[in-house]
Amino acid sequence: MADLTLDTRGRRCPFPVIELARRIGELAPGDVVAVVSDDAAAGPDIRAWCRLRGQDYVGAEEEPPGAVTYRVRRR
């Protein structure tokens, strides 16, 4: 379960990453944000963003249909 869900379906990269960067501050450290995206670049870009910003990339699930949900834990 996520503490915050960002549905970015229909928006292309870098929007999902910008949205993640904009909103992760709303979380307490240890909380998890879910980013839902149907853009093929979201996976590599969210992983790279986590590396650049020192956040924890938790993983991804292929849901809902036609999209992927990426989970990031705030440090």
Place this chain on the structure above:
Amino acid sequence: MSGYLDAASAVPLHPAARAALERALAEGWTDPARLYGAARRVRIRLDEARATVARALGAEPEEVSFTASGTQANHLAVLGAAAGRWRAGRRIVAGAVEHSSVLAAADRLANDPAVAVDLIGVDHTGRVDVEAFRAALGPDTALACLQTANHEVGTLQPVEEISPGCAAAGVPLLIDAAQSVGRVPVDVDRLGAGLLTASAHKWGGPPGVGILVVRRGVRWRSPLPSDERENGRVPGAENVPAILAAAAALDARLGEMEAEGTRLRRLVDRIRGTVLDRIPDVEILGDPVRRLPHLVTFSCLYVEGEALLGELDRAGFAVSSGSSCTAATRSPSHVLEAMGALTHGNIRVSLHAGTDDADVDRFLDLLPVAVARLRRIAGADRL
């Protein structure tokens, strides 16, 4: 074209190629396969061009065939070598960041469920994992494929560390040298190539000429219906004028290569330094030292690659990008993805003989402003 910074795709025709092309268009249009005098003279010129290319690569002339492009050379190399070793094995080993033409040909083979393709991963610089590559080679490996240098980020691949293992396992190694020929020394023996490919428009030849080298002793069977052309490897009449021009360009470039490499390496170092200094949140990709002299790639966080290409284009700069928004498939570059690099805001800058200090200065003045502007528009300037 002073703002042309996409040499890794194609460079302007070398003056030596232009002269050879004009001559050949006037005199070299007869079919070299015919037996009358005019055709035999063209045949001689074609064989001289083959000898020039062979000498440049350390190969024998009969090992060299001219193709219609670097892509076609890779297709013929992969499909023909796999067909030639069909009895030995059905496994293809390739670096994960090979050119799409190599991967597409391997993919085609993998339509057969008996064929397995092992893609060997790379580190964050794009350099292939030597141990994993060696470990993947076995008696049932039909072919191994590795580029000399990566076409998107410029990282040199450890070909000389991998080729002895291929030889020991009896596996032919296809070396895609498209980005290296005319930029850094390329020698088939030294590299340990079983097959080698290259592309003339990257060294100053005209577009439409590729090189396929198949070393003596390497089993190769044409994947296409074959004829007597190009040692039975590339069917159809050769584009002789373009081939003569390509060979003239290569010959001229080899003489200029070292001095130009030093000059371009310095310019690339300046781009690397200035980009890091003047653009926040930018990642320069590829190996900082073991790299091609003329190419640098970086990704700018929160910037759309297509928009940045557009800004640069309006200012007269031609560069390329591996970002998904710039691809017909809308998928990010497989190279950037395999490296774990940021795929958006990606720009590849590649220099050539016509690039001077003033071009680079102008580019470096413009780029930080363009990036800042696009971040502001996206509301991402304070993230």
